[in-house]
Amino acid sequence: MKRLLPLLLVLPLTACGGTEDDSSTLTVFAAASLTKTFEQLEQQYEDEHPGVDVKLSFAGSSDLVAQIADGAEADVFASADDKNMDKLVDADLAAGDPSEFATNTLIIAVPPGNPAGVKTLADLTRADLQLVVCAPEVPCGSAAATVAEGAGLEFAPVSEEQSVTDVLAKVEAGEADAGLVYVTDVKGAGDKVEGIAFPEAATVLNHYPVVAVEGTDDADLAQAWIDLLLSTEGQQVFTDAGFGPPAA
């Protein structure tokens, strides 16, 4: 047993080392707001490409760019705004030009029954209201800031979250009276939140670009994912989820 011990310690390491064929895995880094649609498309993609395992990683777009810049192995990157996509392109980490595949607009999310009685964007500045928004660094936060600026309003949120899903979670839990999220988030949450549309939202359109990541092992598989997003079936998935068509 004593002689076996070093062996036992090393064994798990070799297991992690992995001998599996990496070429059969497509790693997609996507903005948190794409979670539901991409999970749906993952199924379709894997059906069309037998033997290919799609791995999805969702986070705030800025987080994902930072991870890729730090060497995370992603094959495809889908951002929730142009700003973060530009960061990837500027760092020479994009293989080719990004393609826009969807747009999204902001909406006010409130807990079911709208306990705080929110009706307009201006209501979000009420002092008694617990408002949660995204931090300005993430796309939903910069969109919220732009909307507020355009409407001449100043929000005093109780928290600035790192991703749009965190904002939604706080509204769903009833901890916040209102949050600024995407139309698609409210639609995806079903009856766990209510959405209150506001006219100012139309002024800020969020663009969703996608690109293959430089140095990807399998450029063809990556391109096939991008093609799927732009295909008629792919676009239908986005429309069903509440996304707008690509503007560009």
Next chain:
Amino acid sequence: MSRTRHVGLPRWLFAPALLAVAFVVLPVASLATRINWADFGSLVTSDAAMSALGLSIRTSAASTALCLLFGVPLATVLARSEFRGLSAVRSVVLLPLVLPPVVGGIALLATFGRQGLLGEHLEAFGLRIAFTSIAVVLAQTFVSLPFLVVSLEGALRTAGEKYEVVAASLGAAPTTVLRRVTLPLVLPGLASGAVLAFARSLGEFGATITFAGSLEGTTRTLPLLIYNLRVTDADAAVAMSLLLVVVAVVVIGLVRPRGAL
């Protein structure tokens, strides 16, 4: 303590021991190599950094005070009394030590959140905890309490009861024994426990971001600010990380020389 003659250690023991030290030192040293020294001063003294550091220190001090207030009696009870279920109580108290902090955050939300078990009633009194600095303090206390309790209970068990027995036999009342004999004897253990709790509070992240949210000046402590900046301003994030390392080293250095840890 009298010096005893050392039994020789097997030489091979030093190799893995050295690796263990390197494993801790290397990442911290690597952090220093990432620093943009030209801007370091302005980065760590920015308004956001100062506000986060101030908040971190204030909330950590408050949570350490809470840990002392409730942890000292708890550790004393655990070390000196006997009743059925004592070991179960000890296990429960240690739970935050092994629980992922984010789980602690969700649990605190379920308790003190607006829809929470207690939060619902507090809300009726106009007392709101979520998204306030109080939430930060509660999150820190939750994760730090076991550190104080474990250190102090260990110190109490090591100190033994003989002086207390003598004091009691000379007619000292239980409270007097506790105040004049028990606590003074374990003061080094108490100090190191408090410092550990403070240090753990200073580094608290998961429970805080889940339960308290993130807003400059109110709930955005230094770890939360670092998390926020790491994607947009890596230089600032690294600079503040080093600031946190320095504060942690100073805090640990405060008690380490006495060998009490």
